Amino acid sequence: MKTTPLYYIHEQLGATFAKKHDDWHVAAQFIDPISEHHAVRQSVGIADVSYRGRYRFVGEDRAKFLHRIISNDVESLSVGQGTYAMVLTHRGKIIADFNVYVLKDMIGIDTAAETTETLFNELDKYIIADDVEISDLTAETGAIAVHGPASSGLVQSVLGMNDLADLPERHNRFHEADALFNYNAVCVRTDTTGEIGYTLYTAAAALVPLWERLMHAGERFNVQPVGWNALESLRIEAGIPRYGTELTDAVIPLEAELEHAIDFEKGCYIGQEIVARMKYRGHPNRLLRGIEIDGISASAESFELCHGARVFNADKEVGWITSSTFSPTLEKPIAMAYVRMAVTDAGSRVQIETSEGRIDGTIALLPFTV
Numbered sequence: 001m002k003t004t005p006l007y008y009i010h011e012q013l014g015a016t017f018a019k020k021h022d023d024w025h026v027a028a029q030f031i032d033p034i035s036e037h038h039a040v041r042q043s044v045g046i047a048d049v050s051y052r053g054r055y056r057f058v059g060e061d062r063a064k065f066l067h068r069i070i071s072n073d074v075e076s077l078s079v080g081q082g083t084y085a086m087v088l089t090h091r092g093k094i095i096a097d098f099n100v101y102v103l104k105d106m107i108g109i110d111t112a113a114e115t116t117e118t119l120f121n122e123l124d125k126y127i128i129a130d131d132v133e134i135s136d137l138t139a140e141t142g143a144i145a146v147h148g149p150a151s152s153g154l155v156q157s158v159l160g161m162n163d164l165a166d167l168p169e170r171h172n173r174f175h176e177a178d179a180l181f182n183y184n185a186v187c188v189r190t191d192t193t194g195e196i197g198y199t200l201y202t203a204a205a206a207l208v209p210l211w212e213r214l215m216h217a218g219e220r221f222n223v224q225p226v227g228w229n230a231l232e233s234l235r236i237e238a239g240i241p242r243y244g245t246e247l248t249d250a251v252i253p254l255e256a257e258l259e260h261a262i263d264f265e266k267g268c269y270i271g272q273e274i275v276a277r278m279k280y281r282g283h284p285n286r287l288l289r290g291i292e293i294d295g296i297s298a299s300a301e302s303f304e305l306c307h308g309a310r311v312f313n314a315d316k317e318v319g320w321i322t323s324s325t326f327s328p329t330l331e332k333p334i335a336m337a338y339v340r341m342a343v344t345d346a347g348s349r350v351q352i353e354t355s356e357g358r359i360d361g362t363i364a365l366l367p368f369t370v
Contacts, residue, residue: 001025004050005142005207013225020228021113021244024051029227037233037328039224040193044148046214047226049199050207053116054141055123057107059132066100066107069126069270071253073263077102082170082188084261087122088271092252092278095122097243097261101172101188108186110143110199112243142207144214145190147197147234150221155187155198157217158210164189165196181206181213193231194238194367233325236336239290239366245307246288246322246336255284255338257366286319286338290364291350293324293333303333310353311361313343321352327368334368335361 002024010017010027018028027048030036039045057066067074072085082101086094096115101108111119116138124134146155152165160180161173167189175185183206190199202210215223241247241256253261253275262275278284291311296303305324310317319339327334335352343350348363 002051004048005204006048006050006144006211009208009211010048010225015225015227018228021051022116024113026051027225027227029229030225033227033229033233034326034328036224036226036230039222040148040195040226040230040234041329042149043222043224044146044150044154044218045224045226045230046211046218047145047147047228047231048142048211049145050142050204051113052138052143053109053111053113053119054137054143054201055109055111055120056135056137057109057132058105058135059130061130062107062132063102065127065130065132066123067266068268069123070100071262071269071271071275072100073266074100074102074107079104080172080174081168082172084170084258086253086258086261087119088253088269088275089249090271090274092271092274093249094243094247094251094253095119095249097247097258099170099188099190101170101186103172103174103186108137108201110188110201114244140204141201142204144200144207144210145192145197145231146200146214147191147193147195147226149195150223151196151198154214154218154221154223155200158213159185159187159200161187164198181210183209185210192238192240193234194240195234232323233328236323236325236334237327237329237368239288239336239368241288241322241336246338251338252278252284254278255286256288283341286340287344288322288366289337289339289344290366290368291321291335291337291352291361292330292364292368293335293352294360294362296333296359305335305352305354311337311339312351312353312358313340313349318343318350330368334364336366339363
């Protein structure tokens with residue numbers, strides 16, 4: 001069982017834990033997922049996301065090396081900037097997705113727990129004569145996510161930063177240790193809940209002090225600790241795919257409508273030919289869509305469909321469910337699914353197979369209207 005440096009703090013707050021993301025024991029909820037969900041939509045929530053993988057790239061060739069391997073442009077990024085990218089197979093399928101952020105002396109990568117080891121090995125094997133070194137920082141660092149309309153004010157008050165709301169997504173600010181917070185930290189804009197948000201990276205030893213400062217300063221913002229369950233319902237409402245559900249090594253990025261992870265002008269990278277051919281000479285056979293579920297009681301907060309549940313249009317199988325949840329904002333069950341092109345239009349009617357028979361649903365474009 002793997003735990004984060006904040007595990008005992010979460011215990012003291014009365015968190016309920018669950019095993020997620022490659023055997024990590026994470027806080028599933030602190031009070032209840034619906035209240036935590038609304039706190040993020042209405043004010044601000046903080047969440048421990050230290051289970052995600054973190055790498056550091058150093059060396060003169062670090063940008064050039066990543067640029068030729070991954071799907072998005074790295075060489076044009078300046079200090080303080082960042083991007084979203086993927087490593088693909090030679091057939092254009094997704095090995096891992098991740099955020100890239102550029103600091104003065106290094107390039108950082110943040111990836112899903114499920115792909116931490118795989119991505120490290122995949123990148124490391126391509127280092128031959130390059131002046132670049134990869135280090136896995138997952139154990140020696142931690143990460144706290146801050147999301148919600150009041151997140152900018154909270155982070156600014158804790159780290160002494162200004163104008164954070166103007167920071168573009170995936171760009172970063174570096175906090176040098178000072179009297180306000182006596183540790184170095186990196187603040188990256190990460191809107192992964194559909195609200196403005198930030199991920200704060202710091203040393204593992206600094207994680208507890210940072211959490212406590214966020215909780216104390218957050219009192220005037222009505223801050224709420226947020227567990228995995230609420231993060232998941234927020235993510236699904238926002239229509240953001242994650243690795244292990246929507247993204248796997250059987251999916252091509254354009255099927256998940258992730259063109260922002262691809263630079264179509266930068267030239268060759270692994271899997272580039274397949275992705276370019278799909279964009280310019282053809283089209284995906286399926287696309288990621290939302291489904292609003294009909295006929296389920298609005299009080300069914302524990303609603304969940306089986307991953308992979310089959311989706312039908314009349315008697316024809318047209319797709320499968322990737323994620324599902326009860327949406328506190330829409331007050332109804334929702335899901336994400338890959339569906340055939342014939343039923344990708346908003347308003348298309350589908351049926352989902354369950355153990356108790358088929359239930360009706362309506363296709364929605366992502367993100368859900370919240």
